[in-house]
Amino acid sequence: MKRAASCSHAQQLAEGLMIAEFSRELGRELAAETIPVGTARVTVDGFHKDDRRVTLVEVWAHIGKAKAAQRNKVLSDMLKLAFVTSVLRHSYPGLNVESYLVFADIEAGKVVTGNGWASLAAKEFGVESKVVTLSPDIVEAIRAAQKKQDVRFECEEPETPV
Numbered sequence: 001m002k003r004a005a006s007c008s009h010a011q012q013l014a015e016g017l018m019i020a021e022f023s024r025e026l027g028r029e030l031a032a033e034t035i036p037v038g039t040a041r042v043t044v045d046g047f048h049k050d051d052r053r054v055t056l057v058e059v060w061a062h063i064g065k066a067k068a069a070q071r072n073k074v075l076s077d078m079l080k081l082a083f084v085t086s087v088l089r090h091s092y093p094g095l096n097v098e099s100y101l102v103f104a105d106i107e108a109g110k111v112v113t114g115n116g117w118a119s120l121a122a123k124e125f126g127v128e129s130k131v132v133t134l135s136p137d138i139v140e141a142i143r144a145a146q147k148k149q150d151v152r153f154e155c156e157e158p159e160t161p162v
Contacts, residue, residue: 014061082125
């Protein structure tokens with residue numbers, strides 16, 4: 001039996017919808033991209049490049065308050081964005097680099113918008129926090145997936161929410 005945490009079909013679907021919605025809000029097409037950085041490669045959920053600007057995006061399809069390990073995932077995403085932003089700015093001094101953490105829920109976003117050090121770090125690194133609005137059906141699918149991820153169950157193929 002697969003561990004429930006590995007079954008994230010609803011979140012993967014939601015993250016795709018979040019990228020599409022944030023693309024619409026920004027007025028630029030975002031797509032996943034793997035960026036070479038030195039001898040490594042860094043993959044971001046959303047990427048857009050034009051003549052003088054690069055947009056980097058990490059999304060998190062979670063509803064509600066983050067648990068410790070989940071908080072660490074968001075902080076890891078923030079560090080990734082800060083690192084890639086720094087490298088790009090040093091490599092291409094005239095390039096404007098915008099970095100965003102995009103959340104499905106205001107409460108989930110409090111990891112980097114609250115009163116703690118993570119909020120200060122996001123500001124220092126220039127990583128903006130945004131929340132996109134998802135349909136109630138998608139929000140409920142995310143909640144149901146999160147609830148299932150707390151117990152062991154057999155992972156099945158994803159269902160497409162209405």
